[in-house]
Amino acid sequence: MVNDRPVEPIDVAQAVERYVDAEHADALKYSNREVLDESGVYDLHSLAARIYQIGFNDGRAVEGTKRNGARTRAREAEQEGDTA
Numbered sequence: 001m002v003n004d005r006p007v008e009p010i011d012v013a014q015a016v017e018r019y020v021d022a023e024h025a026d027a028l029k030y031s032n033r034e035v036l037d038e039s040g041v042y043d044l045h046s047l048a049a050r051i052y053q054i055g056f057n058d059g060r061a062v063e064g065t066k067r068n069g070a071r072t073r074a075r076e077a078e079q080e081g082d083t084a
Contacts, residue, residue: 006052015048
């Protein structure tokens with residue numbers, strides 16, 4: 001089931017916040033840097049959550065594929081044992 005609003009794990013949220021803090025620090029040091037506003041920070045968290053969700057869904061699909069392969073091999077081995 002795909003969630004319309006993916007959950008952002010704490011490690012991901014913390015990484016985004018560290019990035020935002022670094023961007024704010026750089027904006028104070030360099031004239032060519034802009035400070036991210038709260039809307040930009042929210043969008044960055046949303047993007048991170050969507051990327052995480054994509055990876056999570058892919059991981060579930062991979063695990064399902066591995067399980068199906070293992071079941072198929074077990075069934076084939078059982079059938080080979082019955083015919084031997």
